[in-house]
Amino acid sequence: MKLYTVVGSPNCRKVEAVINHLGLGVEREYLDFFTGDLRQPGYLALNPNGMVPTLVDGELTLSESTAIMQYLADKAGADALFPRDPKKRAEVVRWQAWELAHYNRAFGVLAFETVAKPGFGLGPANTALVDAMKQNLARFTPVLDAHVKGRGYVAGDGITLADYSLIHLEGFKEAVPFDWSPYPHLNAYYERMRRNEHWAETAPPSREAIGRRPTAKAA
Ligand SMILES: N[C@@H](CCC(=O)N[C@@H](CS)C(=O)NCC(=O)O)C(=O)O
Numbered sequence: 001m002k003l004y005t006v007v008g009s010p011n012c013r014k015v016e017a018v019i020n021h022l023g024l025g026v027e028r029e030y031l032d033f034f035t036g037d038l039r040q041p042g043y044l045a046l047n048p049n050g051m052v053p054t055l056v057d058g059e060l061t062l063s064e065s066t067a068i069m070q071y072l073a074d075k076a077g078a079d080a081l082f083p084r085d086p087k088k089r090a091e092v093v094r095w096q097a098w099e100l101a102h103y104n105r106a107f108g109v110l111a112f113e114t115v116a117k118p119g120f121g122l123g124p125a126n127t128a129l130v131d132a133m134k135q136n137l138a139r140f141t142p143v144l145d146a147h148v149k150g151r152g153y154v155a156g157d158g159i160t161l162a163d164y165s166l167i168h169l170e171g172f173k174e175a176v177p178f179d180w181s182p183y184p185h186l187n188a189y190y191e192r193m194r195r196n197e198h199w200a201e202t203a204p205p206s207r208e209a210i211g212r213r214p215t216a217k218a219a
Contacts, residue, residue, distance in 0.1 A: 001024070001026045001027065001055060001057045002029060002057075003026050003027070003029070004029050004052055004056075005028055005031070006030065006033045012065070013203075014164045015053045015065050015068050016201075020197075030213045031213070032213050033210075046061050051063065057071075066096050066161075069161045070082055081161050082161050091154075092155045095155055099162075099166050102140045103143070103144060104165075104166070106133045107133075107172070107176070109129060110134060111169055111175070113126055113129055113133070114130060115175045134177070137178055144166070144183075145186040149185040163193060170190055170193065173190060
């Protein structure tokens with residue numbers, strides 16, 4: 001199996017965390033986010049969106065981080081991460097769907113507009129979008145805060161795919177213009193997940209390394 005990935009990409013990090021968690025031997029091909037690797041015809045043939053991650057496993061070429069996480073867990077028979085039991089599985093998928101559509105949609109756009117754009121010289125922030133995403137984040141953050149109150153993980157007693165999905169923008173949490181202080185249960189949950197070794201291992205080695213192909217030394 002081969003994963004096309006970018007160092008520090010939040011959507012790649014959630015897949016990488018699952019690979020680490022399961023101890024899978026997956027070859028990595030690192031792409032450079034800034035020099036057009038994702039727009040090359042060869043890569044667009046694998047992922048017409050021009051986005052990472054993409055997994056290739058024999059005849060299967062799979063994009064979408066959530067689908068890749070689910071495929072890897074199923075292939076490895078990792079019932080704890082992605083339960084076969086329909087009710088337990090539905091809870092995991094529910095939170096993965098929720099983070100994609102609502103919570104991390106707002107958080108991700110806010111992070112891109114206010115942190116990635118200025119940080120990487122990608123143009124001015126769209127202020128109307130920033131305001132709209134702040135409002136959306138303020139709507140959905142209390143939902144997660146209330147849910148994780150008294151729980152270690154979001155779906156069931158142990159860590160599941162849903163946890164790696166939910167926290168995948170963790171690296172931007174303190175940098176975005178959003179007041180997290182009213183959400184103590186959510187903050188504690190992020191801290192717990194930050195200490196997860198499989199997640200921590202996916203962190204970029206430095207700010208300069210983000211989006212770049214790793215040098216031989218760093219790799
Ligand atoms: N829905 C996709 C989103 C992937 C995505 O947004 N990847 C970012 C990196 S974190 C990317 O490749 N962006 C390139 C672009 O937007 O042109 C997934 O979950 O895999």
